[in-house]
Amino acid sequence: MPFSTIDGQQLHYLDQGQGPAVLLGGSYLWDHTMWAPQIELLSRNHRVIAPDLWGHGRSEQLPEGTTSLDDLARQALRLMDELSIDCFNLVGLSVGGMWGTRLALAAPKRVKALVLMDTYVGVEPEMTRQYYFSLFDKIEASGSVPEPLLDIIVPIFFRPGIDPQSALYQQLRATLAALPADRLRNSIVPLGRIIFGRDDLLPRLHELDAKNTVVMCGDEDKPRPPSESLEMAELIGCSHILIPQAGHISNLENPEFVNRMLLGFLRS
Incomplete structure (x- = not known):
């Protein structure tokens, strides 16, 4: 699979299928393979672009000077520039939705449809931010994700x-x-500190194109609960869809439902 040099580092991405382009922005701590059920379906009639986050999968380390979600959005747009893709649909889950919203606001004429999944663009609640930052401090100090932290981190992504x-x-x-x-x-x-130390984008959500945006959320998502996605949908003025029997990585916990919703929305 190909690489693109962006801000001095090699960004790895999947490029599969032909047709209208769909850019998939994935979750923190997952690589592009998290989208396997969606790639298999969408690439039948779409050109699917699915990059690995910096330091994830086969992408190289976070480029020097990358300090915000706006940088991630700019880098994703640069990738689409290099692929000569002018207009595209964007599906962003978790941090993919955080930078995806910023990309859509920065280049509204290029994003034809926007799907925001299990994400939140307001500031992280202070107690949660401090908790995550304390985990980052421990990981940084040890140079690993030790067993006790695995027992904390891994369940966060799935339904109880x-x-x-x-x-x-x-x-x-x-x-x-x-x-x-x-x-x-x-x-x-x-990258984790960038994600959980993000600024507030809620005041700008009304600028998004409501008729071409949908917000989706696993009904059992713990880190990004449905109340947050509903708040976003109301600010945008767009549809809000709960994904049954799914936690944070809803596209893998209920791929059949997510695929049906995505295909229907992109066709419309």
């Missing part, structure tokens, strides 16, 4: 009651446990 022996759960746990110290310290931790 998921089988901890399931392939989905165990795969994420193994991926996080295997992250090397340099990747954690140079990319994962600083």
Whole structure:
């Protein structure tokens, strides 16, 4: 799969299928393969672009000078420029929705449709921010994600009651446990601080095109609860869809429902 040099670092991405372009922005601590069910479906009639976040998958480390979600949005737009893709649909989950919203606001004529999943563009509640930052401090100091932190971090992504022996759960746990110290310290931790130290974008949501935007959320999402996505949908004036039996990575916990919703929305 191809790479693109952006801000001096190699960004790895998938480019599959032909037709109208769909840019997929994924979650923190996951690479582009989290979109496998959607890539398989959408690439039949669309050109799907799915980058790895910096320090994730096969992308190189966070470029020097990357300090905000606006930088991530600018870098994603640069990728589309390099691929000569002028107009595209954007589906962003978690941090993908955070920078995706900023991209849509910065280049409204280029984003034809915007799907925001399990995300929130307001500031992180202070208690939560401090808690996540304390985890980053521990990871940075140890140069690893130790067992006790894996027991805290991994369940956050899934609905309560998921089988901890399931392939989905165990795969994420193994991926996080295997992250090397340099990747954690140079990319994962600083990127996490950017995400959870973000500024407030809620006052600008009314600028989005409501008829071409939809907000979706797993009905059992813990880190980004449905109340947050409903707040965003009301500020945008767009549709709000709850994804049944799904937590934060809703596209993998209920891929059939998500695929049906995405296909219907993109066709409309």
